[in-house]
Amino acid sequence: MRILFGLLLIILAPAPLVAQTTDGLRSQPFVFTHVTVIDATGASAKPDMTVVIIGDRITTLGKSRKVRVPANAQVVDATGKYLIPGLWDMHVHVFRNASQRPPNEYYFPLFIANGITGVRDMWTKLDKVAQVELWRKQFTERPGTVPRFGAVGTIVDGLPATWPNSDTVSTADEARRMVDTLKAGGVDFVKVYWNLSREAYFAIADQTKKQRIPFAGHVPISVSALEASDAGQRSIEHLDGISLACSTEEERLSKIKPSDLPPGKYQQQVFDTYDEQKCARLFSHFAKNSTWQVPTLSIFQRFNIDPNTLANDERLKYIPMAEREEWKRFITRLEKRTLEQNAQRRLQVAFKLIGGMRRAGVEFMAGTDLGNEYLYPGFSLHDELVLLVQAGLTSMEALQAATQNPAKFLGRLDSLGTIEKGKIADLVMLDANPLEDISNTRRINAVVVNGRYLPKEALQRMLAEVEATANRVKPR
Known part of the structure; x- marks a missing residue:
């Protein structure tokens, strides 16, 4: 490309x-x-x-x-x-680190044509930071050919790694050294991931404060959403761990591996034990701690769309042929309904969580998780804004989630x-x-x-x- x-x-x-x-x-x-x-x-x-x-x-x-x-x-x-x-997509994956293939540079004109002038990349490995700096230089020298890269982060996971080629740590000492290495290498934030141990996670939280670099991302299985907020995690992606933290059975369910149950059963148990008062206490922590939320509702919405509709989306014409062929595997899995048995309910719960957080004063940013199947560069950000309004945000609040709020989050609201x-x-x-x-x-x-x-x-x-x-x- x-x-x-x-x-x-x-x-x-x-x-x-x-x-x-x-x-x-x-x-x-x-x-x-x-x-x-x-x-x-x-x-x-x-x-x-x-x-x-x-x-x-x-x-x-x-x-x-x-x-x-x-x-x-x-x-x-x-x-x-x-x-x-100009709009921002605050959760994109320009680099294809899991497959070790070249970055998706075809995203850039699609971003610009859709009014997305800024992005936050959620998995930039150290050896790709130099490429980001070239793009940043290009942004100022040839405006309109690339978006503004507001921040780039590196995934740090535990063992076993969720994705191939992830940076992993097992101990607190390894976690601290990893933070130091990433800061020295020019990464803007550390992205925490699912399989981090408790000691590694809290070591990252402590060391990022010392290094004056934020950490954001998923809520590891070993940590609760409340603990993540209190530890200073700057943003939680995909509403990760929040529905579990709102469950009256959080302690019991947190000890179960979702993969140990039939597909969909774990989420069903989480949803069935939802407690609004427990949620309200959690959301007050989010508001007090300025724990931002990037719901990425578009990633959930894919499971609610008829496979034929996905397969015939007119925006597919902008996706390279080879990538389109790979996306067809998602259609096959979706038709078998092996990925998500509670898709509609999951989206409904997400809407409920967003409504509750909005009332509590929690702040949101718009992001798509671009890089996944049937998410379209630029186009899907507009879909995300529609979903945020369906979840209870006003049109102004949804617009701010893609404009004012990203600038505030990045410390760039002055400009x-x-x-x-x-x-x-x-x-x-x-x-x-x-x-x-x-x-x-x-x-x-x-x-x-x-x-x-x-x-x-x-x-x-x-x-x-x-x-x-x-x-x-x-x-x-």
């Missing part, structure tokens, strides 16, 4: 862009006029606004009748359009995440109001990446080239 990068630069070239400086920033002001701004701060939509961008920054933001447009500016009349901050004067111009222009219907985030008219304007025509060319490359038969 590396050939796609050269092609992407070619197809972007004809777009009506103004001059760029050598560092990729615009040398001429760019202006949206008469646009409705949804700034993602929680404020109401602001109609008839003018937004002036110089370089990579929003320099002026105000009512169109009051803003003076620079004489040499490129101006887009955005009457009837809606401007939101990213909302539309305000002085902030970086990562923006998405929509044809319809996402506060009226969150699915309107799919109705993308233009994207601005680090100050570079990409109109609909450029985005459509990007999609067309990805499709052509994905369906190109390689010579034998």
Whole structure:
């Protein structure tokens, strides 16, 4: 897929862009006029606004009748359009470490075309950090060809490892040394995983504090969700361990391996013993400890979709042929219903958990777990926002989960995440109001990446080239 990068630069070239400086920033002001701004701060939509961008920054933001447009500016009349901050997918897997194959660079134009300007990669091994730094350099030098890599983390698991090629530790000393190694190697956070022992997990929690590097990820089998929150885990992915922590039978069930029971029986026992008061106590800890949640509802929703619908999804045309063939194995397993017997109930419980956490003041981020079958780069983030609203978030809260909240989580709210004067111009222009219907985030008219304007025509060319490359038969 590396050939796609050269092609992407070619197809972007004809777009009506103004001059760029050598560092990729615009040398001429760019202006949206008469646009409705949804700034993602929680404020109401602001109609008839003018937004002036110089370089990579929003320099002026105000009512169109009051803003003076620079004489040499490129101006887009955005009457009837809606401007939101660039979106983030806070749980992606760009690298394919388990199979040791090249990274999925075809994701990048699909991210941009879908308004995803930033990502958090959840499994970047040490030998891949240099590649991420190259992408970060490319982001500033050639905006619009790659997303912003806000953070990358490395999986640390116990034995046996859940995934091939994972970094593993068995003791507290090994765990501490691993944290030191990852910090020295340039990783942004440590991703804890299911099979970590208690001593290794709490050693990671302690050593990351000393090294001033966060840890996030799964809740290991050996640790409760409450303990994880109190230990300082920054985010919990997939609502991991939370339904168990809400069970009146948590102590008994935590000693059982789910694989020791028939498929679906373990989850059924967890769901049958759900206790709302126990949940409420847990959620108050999450809120007090600022334990963020990345529910990745899209990964659960796949099990509720008819196999024929999955197999005929029109977005498959953007997925490389070889990868599509691999995905068919998921369809086969789904048809046999061996993966998940309680799929619909699991999603219902997830919605209940999210509703309870929202009422308790727990904060959320949108993430998809991209890298799994039938999750689509960029597209699935919009599906995730719809699911978050179905779970009880307002449209504004769902939008914030993909804009303001990631910036806050990453410590970048001073420059990213909302539309305000002085902030970086990562923006998405929509044809319809996402506060009226969150699915309107799919109705993308233009994207601005680090100050570079990409109109609909450029985005459509990007999609067309990805499709052509994905369906190109390689010579034998």
